[in-house]
Amino acid sequence: KAGVTQTPRYLIKTRGQQVTLSCSPISGHRSVSWYQQTPGQGLQFLFEYFSETQRNKGNFPGRFSGRQFSNSRSEMNVSTLELGDSALYLCASLAGFGTEAFFGQGTRLTVV
């Protein structure tokens, strides 16, 4: 059974640019969540999608957005990048609420 796949693994972007990250969940899982990990703030919830609908959203500015496709693959987009957006972005695949989340290896975003 394939795990959660995130692409790309590494990204370097310039301030003001935008970026799109991709996540393919485990086959059969319809829920995808995104988290931001930084040394200062730890792991913070961005948003969660289920069957192409955003069900929950964390406390992040509107520059952070996402979507989910009919095959459950998800993308997140960050516009007008800031230096503080440099982080490891992790995608999690879940079978349902309260169940364990399976994480991808993450995308390391560096904003210069």
Add this chain to the structure above:
Amino acid sequence: GDSVTQMEGPVTLSEEAFLTINCTYTATGYPSLFWYVQYPGEGLQLLLKATKADDKGSNKGFEATYRKETTSFHLEKGSVQVSDSAVYFCALSDRNTGKLIFGQGTTLQVKP
């Protein structure tokens, strides 16, 4: 709101020593509880879980018991190995949203 507090790290142990990493939580309702482990440059891996009070999760020699009366989920291992060196995260899952709330992480270093 819901929260998770872990003991401060880093924790440095000699091989074969006994490990305890404390974790307490605050939550409304009855969350599921998890321990995740993160190796350098990797995403999060589920180590163990417990879904209700008095459940004991176990995996690879690690154990944790869901204690509702003390709102705790301490991680233990009887004999650590060098390969256990990693960052350990305690987390709870809100049953209504599926959102994971993480502790700040505890770095474990095991010396030969």
